[in-house]
Amino acid sequence: MKSIFKNRYSLVLFFSTLFIFLSTSLRIVFLIWAKNDVEWSFSSMLHIFCYGLLYDITVVSCFTIPFTLYLLIIPNRFINSLFDQIMLYFMYTLYWIILYFSFFAEITFWDEFKSRFNFIAVDYLIYTYEVVKNIQESYPLPLLIGGIITITAVTIYFTFKRNAFKNSFSSTPKWSKKLLVFCLNLVITVTLLNILSNETTIQSKNRYTSEIAKNGIFSFFSAFRNNHLKFDEHYLTLPISEAFAQVKTDLQDSKTRYDVAFKNPLRRTILANNPEQPEQKPNVILVLMESMSSSFLKEQYNEKSITPNLNKIADSSIFFSNMFANGTRTVRGMEAIALSIPPTPGNSIVKRVNNQNLYTIANVFKDKGYQNMFFYGGDGYFDNMNAFFGGNGFDIYDRGRGSILSDKINTKRHNIDDKEVSFENAWGICDEDIYNKVIQVADFKHKTKEPFFAFVMSTSNHKPYTYEEGKIDIPSGTGRAGAVKYSDYAIGKFLEEAKNKPWFENTVFVFVADHCASSAGKDAIDVKNHHVPAMIYNLKNHPNEVVSKEVSQIDLVPTLFSLLNWNYTSQFYGKDIFDPQYQPHSYVGTYIKLGYKKGDDVIILSDQMKINQYKWDKNNLKETAIDPSFKKSIISHYQTADYLFSNNLLQEK
Incomplete structure (x- = not known):
């Protein structure tokens, strides 16, 4: 397994590690932001970062399903072909644009509501005219878009320099190993989605502790799915x-x-x-x-x-x-x-x-x-x-x-x-x-x-x-x-x-x-x-x-x-x-x-x-x-x- 992730799957591993690092960093930003209201105790910090890690792993496992599925179905003879290079570069770039945009959106949402994404964010997705115009009038949009593109480019360059692309294009693992990786990815994803909900972290009495522990992407789709609760x-x-x-x-x-x-x-x-x-x-x-x-x-x-x-x-x-x-x-x-x-x-x-x-x-x-x-x-x-x-x-x-x-x-x-x-x-x-x-x-x-x-x-x-x-x-x-x-x-x-x-x-x-x-x-x-x-x-x-x-x-x-x-x-x-x-x-x-x-x-x-x-x-x-x-x-x-x-x-x- 170790050799698999150092070769054909090095890009998947690099993406997962960097996402968890950045998501944890954002959690620390929110923690400092709410420093006067959050509970500063060992148990509270343990709650934030342990649950946070679980949410992050759940999200990253969902993102990597298309990655590992693609790596499973493409024949080894096409590895390092022009098609293979275009697909991996495209998927990797697209993922980071989406993620950096979501990080930016989470910061602006927290600034307004002191919360991770919830029903309001789902509503805003529907009313795009008002929301996009509000963002244009409230924030320097060209600078922010330019920033997202620049950070994405820096991330791709950093990934390239760490040889993650090179390793992905130079390995030809057996189909059985590729199937094992995909199945493992799928099992982790399904298991975590079934045991975690947006309310799992609400064991803490401090609302900020619960909110900071969450992952914004997970919270968004949870709110999208549960926009009405049957009372009984x-x-x-x-x-x-x-x-x-x-x-x-x-x-x-x-x-x-x-x-x-x-x-x-x-x-x-x-x-x-x-x-x-x-x-x-x-x-x-x-x-x-x-x-x-x-x-x-x-x-x-x-x-x-x-x-x-x-x-x-x-x-x-x-x-x-x-x-x-x-x-x-x-x-x-x-x-x-x-x-x-x-x-x-x-x-x-x-x-x-x-x-x-x-x-x-x-x-x-x-x-x-x-x-x-x-x-x-x-x-x-x-x-x-x-x-x-x-x-x-x-x-x-x-x-x-x-x-x-x-x-x-x-x-x-x-x-x-x-x-x-x-x-x-x-x-x-x-x-x-x-x-x-x-x-x-x-x-x-x-x-x-x-x-x-x-x-x-x-x-x-x-x-x-x-x-x-x-x-x-x-x-x-x-x-x-x-x-x-x-x-x-x-x-x-x-x-x-x-x-x-x-x-x-x-x-x-x-x-x-x-x-x-x-x-x-x-x-x-x-x-x-x-x-x-x-x-x-x-x-x-x-x-x-x-x-x-x-x-x-x-x-x-x-x-x-x-x-x-x-x-x-x-x-x-x-x-x-x-x-x-x-x-x-x-x-x-x-x-x-x-x-x-x-x-x-x-x-x-x-x-x-x-x-x-x-x-x-x-x-x-x-x-x-x-x-x-x-x-x-x-x-x-x-x-x-x-x-x-x-x-x-x-x-x-």
């Missing part, structure tokens, strides 16, 4: 009737009347707060703010607030100072607001198939005579937004580039024209432009005397953090602080212009973040990185106040409905937070981890039928004994949410 196969469950009974008990209050005529057990009527008073029917503009962490409202740049307008709005609105977002992606925020439902494992419902004709907040608005509209400054094809909102009763206003809505979607789509755009980057037009479009449409709706609900998605607070120069005192493209301040500036300008409109006095504005700018931390779920701002502005007949009780993102719109004194049909998990029977709580989840929080108590469901409970001290999760009633609640809420969608019980009828 991966998580703890209860008898479904018992789970629904628990949720109904948790949702019950003095204004709730369950309707047994519907298949959805949670279908119910929510009575008006004061039946003797008329309903309020103002226009409603809800702005889902991109990546607007609560912490930004306190941050400063050059001793000045970066969110002066949001701070001003918070002082003159119903400000929810203790709200927590469902998840870590925009589609999770959309799901939470539109469907008022806990996050289901895997992909958001916004991105799933069979997500049309659901009962959403749009149905409530429609029943009250409203026109529903969705505004997005990019192409709504991204993240399946147009299909979801268009398929659930919203007219679409977006920056489409030719993609159309399905014929099955009975809605209108309006393109934002070039003449309406003052600035645009990879993710779409700037926030000022999308707000100008909202005002333009609101003017038209006011003339037709149609009450409207506008769901607006902002984009400017996103890498590459660019905007038109001269708007604020932070140069464009210099970092998150500038993007936050520009986003805040655009909101301030939006409200100032709206105040001059005849429809302003009869319009309520809701501002809420989709998720925090950063969601990663050392714990499985970093609770503080789910803390988002939310405020209801310009609501008549209710005093401005700061609501300090814990609130879930899914409670925001049901609370608004109650403040408007509406009697309406609901199958939402969200409730009126001002109801005396409201129990403060929130959902804090990721794609895999499903968290439920009540004050400082946090309980987390994980796949592989795991459950853990913690005390949260604002910075860390400290494991505690599991409370049986808390355990029953979290299982019930997440299990029933998944069950309702999976069994087509979230539909409007």
